[in-house]
Amino acid sequence: MKLTKTMTNLQIAELLRAVAASYQLKDADKNKFRIIAYQRAADAVEHASSELKDLWDEGKLKEVPGIGESIASHLDELFRTGNSKHFQAVMKGLPPAMFELMEVPGIGAKTAYRLVSELKIGSVSELERAAKEGKISGLEGFGEQSQADIAKSIAETKGRTKRHLLPYALQIAEDLIAWLKNDKSVKKVDPLGSLRRQAATVGDIDIAAASDNGPAVLEHFTRYPKAVRTLEKGDRSASLVLPGDIQVDLMVQPPEAYGALLQHFTGSKHHNIALREYAIKHGMSLSEYGIKRAKAGGIKKFADEESFYRYLGMEWIPPELREDSGEIEAALENKLPKLVEASEIKADLQIHSSFDIETSHDIGESSMAEIVETANSLAYEYLAFTEHNPSKSQHSAGQIVELLKRKREAIDKINYSIVKSKTGSVKKVFNSLEVDILPEGGLPVPEEGLDILDFALVSVHSSFRLAKGDMTKRVLSGLSHPKAKIFAHPTARKLNEREGIELNWPEIFEFCIKNRKWLEINADPMRLDLPDNLVHDAVKAGVKLTLGTDAHHKDGLNNMPYGVSVARRGWATKEDIVNTRNLDQFENLLGRL
Numbered sequence: 282m283k284l285t286k287t288m289t290n291l292q293i294a295e296l297l298r299a300v301a302a303s304y305q306l307k308d309a310d311k312n313k314f315r316i317i318a319y320q321r322a323a324d325a326v327e328h329a330s331s332e333l334k335d336l337w338d339e340g341k342l343k344e345v346p347g348i349g350e351s352i353a354s355h356l357d358e359l360f361r362t363g364n365s366k367h368f369q370a371v372m373k374g375l376p377p378a379m380f381e382l383m384e385v386p387g388i389g390a391k392t393a394y395r396l397v398s399e400l401k402i403g404s405v406s407e408l409e410r411a412a413k414e415g416k417i418s419g420l421e422g423f424g425e426q427s428q429a430d431i432a433k434s435i436a437e438t439k440g441r442t443k444r445h446l447l448p449y450a451l452q453i454a455e456d457l458i459a460w461l462k463n464d465k466s467v468k469k470v471d472p473l474g475s476l477r478r479q480a481a482t483v484g485d486i487d488i489a490a491a492s493d494n495g496p497a498v499l500e501h502f503t504r505y506p507k508a509v510r511t512l513e514k515g516d517r518s519a520s521l522v523l524p525g526d527i528q529v530d531l532m533v534q535p536p537e538a539y540g541a542l543l544q545h546f547t548g549s550k551h552h553n554i555a556l557r558e559y560a561i562k563h564g565m566s567l568s569e570y571g572i573k574r575a576k577a578g579g580i581k582k583f584a585d586e587e588s589f590y591r592y593l594g595m596e597w598i599p600p601e602l603r604e605d606s607g608e609i610e611a612a613l614e615n616k617l618p619k620l621v622e623a624s625e626i627k628a629d630l631q632i633h634s635s636f637d638i639e640t641s642h643d644i645g646e647s648s649m650a651e652i653v654e655t656a657n658s659l660a661y662e663y664l665a666f667t668e669h670n671p672s673k674s675q676h677s678a679g680q681i682v683e684l685l686k687r688k689r690e691a692i693d694k695i696n697y698s699i700v701k702s703k704t705g706s707v708k709k710v711f712n713s714l715e716v717d718i719l720p721e722g723g724l725p726v727p728e729e730g731l732d733i734l735d736f737a738l739v740s741v742h743s744s745f746r747l748a749k750g751d752m753t754k755r756v757l758s759g760l761s762h763p764k765a766k767i768f769a770h771p772t773a774r775k776l777n778e779r780e781g782i783e784l785n786w787p788e789i790f791e792f793c794i795k796n797r798k799w800l801e802i803n804a805d806p807m808r809l810d811l812p813d814n815l816v817h818d819a820v821k822a823g824v825k826l827t828l829g830t831d832a833h834h835k836d837g838l839n840n841m842p843y844g845v846s847v848a849r850r851g852w853a854t855k856e857d858i859v860n861t862r863n864l865d866q867f868e869n870l871l872g873r874l
């Protein structure tokens with residue numbers, strides 16, 4: 282792995298994962314905490330909404346949650362000198378190819394090391410060939426199944442180009458928009474494309490500017506200090522490349538024609554195609570400059586989008602809905618939904634605190650009290666603490682119940698102090714838990730433990746590759762428990778990393794409606810799960826949804842707006858989202874458990 286001063290967040294995350302893997306191979310027992318620290322730092326870097334190098338420039342490296350003192354000092358050396366003696370020393374002696382193989386989902390450090398050292402595999406494409414030729418199944422401890430899994434993972438990874446997570450693209454766009462506003466000839470600036478539509482991932486960044494002096498704006502744009510190079514520059518548009526190979530397109534038009542520009546380049550492509558077909562049928566043609574009538578000459582300009590859509594005989598369509606999934610028909614009939622808004626969210630229903638119940642998966646970094654404070658700053662009325670269940674392999678049933686009793690006491694204390702102090706907006710915290718659904722559909726918490734909970738989230742964290750029928754049975758079995766109220770991050774996808782599991786969605790929806798279970802929209806930018814298209818299906822079917830950030834740090838609660846965007850893209854209104862209800866209404870719904 283080549284270390285440089287200008288490594289992007291993705292490259293640094295890869296580097297930190299390589300260091301963690303090296304520790305794992307060299308002496309896993311001794312380095313247990315280091316391994317966790319490096320993996321956590323890698324996730325934090327990948328999630329960060331600013332370039333690490335910029336944060337380092339501003340002296341803010343240590344403020345990134347998940348990056349501790351020692352990793353920060355090594356990163357400091359990296360940004361200063363372009364190298365890190367420590368990282369190099371840890372990775373020394375290990376074949377670099379193994380780090381490339383580890384990018385294939387499901388291949389961990391040990392597997393990668395064995396594939397490289399025993400089969401002399403030097404790259405992912407060589408691994409693919411070895412799987413095809415049946416060479417992997419012969420390796421000790423591997424079989425036909427693991428060989429097939431590897432081949433499938435590679436095939437999935439290949440068709441995928443890395444797209445940027447929404448907050449990352451948003452941060453870059455915001456910086457650029459601020460830069461554009463420095464130019465006095467710029468009257469208005471807005472994001473366009475997938476960014477304005479709030480899609481889960483963004484390919485390139487598109488921006489619109491209104492100005493009477495296009496060439497001056499484009500000239501200013503190409504002088505953006507962070508630009509690596511200018512791809513092209515014309516009279517009305519220009520494109521830049523930013524660090525990390527990110528492309529930004531800027532389109533400029535005079536203010537009186539700005540509405541058509543916004544509409545045209547917001548897309549999506551499918552929305553525009555459908556809109557164009559509708560226009561043609563009604564004797565009009567659309568472009569980024571305005572609308573032409575077949576019979577009359579000249580082009581009608583629009584200063585804003587509202588007047589553009591109105592001219593076509595329909596309501597203005599919120600950008601999140603512009604995917605050609607029925608929005609044009611609805612807009613023509615004035616039947617667009619009133620989409621849920623961030624200000625309507627009254628609770629966060631998935632939060633992991635640092636309260637230690639010796640969980641099966643990662644625990645949070647902030648205390649319950651710190652989290653309540655953040656929830657107060659967000660004006661929430663209630664929230665749920667949903668740590669992972671205590672690990673089943675490490676505890677007896679009795680010990681699990683003991684741990685859950687301790688947590689119950691902690692929650693009771695917090696509720697007592699909330700009631701007594703009457704200061705913040707939070708009136709109650711719920712004693713919940715994120716419970717694994719085991720591969721056979723069982724829950725790893727004894728009845729007596731589940732009894733203590735107000736309600737549980739259930740979710741899939743292992744055996745992602747079950748066939749659709751088996752997976753559906755597994756999930757419905759886990760969700761059947763009376764305490765299981767929410768099916769969390771239902772597809773278990775991780776953007777850019779892992780495809781979702783296969784489920785029979787109509788069956789899941791039907792079960793949820795019949796048994797009053799809710800599906801989560803997980804607002805973690807790496808998940809955004811349920812995905813927007815399935816949210817739309819769920820909403821159409823009448824399933825109720827919950828929003829949760831899956832925060833593992835108090836700052837994670839601030840990710841809620843990304844979940845709201847998914848809900849909006851899925852046509853959800855306030856009614857469809859359970860945690861828009863106030864505390865009384867929510868407790869009522871829970872009471873019918």
Ligand code: DGT
Nearest residue numbers: 474475476482483484485487545546547548549550
């Ligand atoms: P992305 O960048 O892959 O996340 O997706 P978008 O939707 O931002 O797509 P992009 O950047 O290719 O184009 C922005 C929007 O502009 C797209 O949604 C549709 C619209 N559009 C209209 N005419 C054209 C055209 O001639 N070329 C492209 N590329 N886009 C066009």
Ligand code: CA
Nearest residue numbers: 474475485486
């Ligand atoms: Ca784009």
Ligand code: CA
Nearest residue numbers: 485486487530
């Ligand atoms: Ca573009």
Ligand code: ZN
Nearest residue numbers: 715740769770
């Ligand atoms: Zn989870």
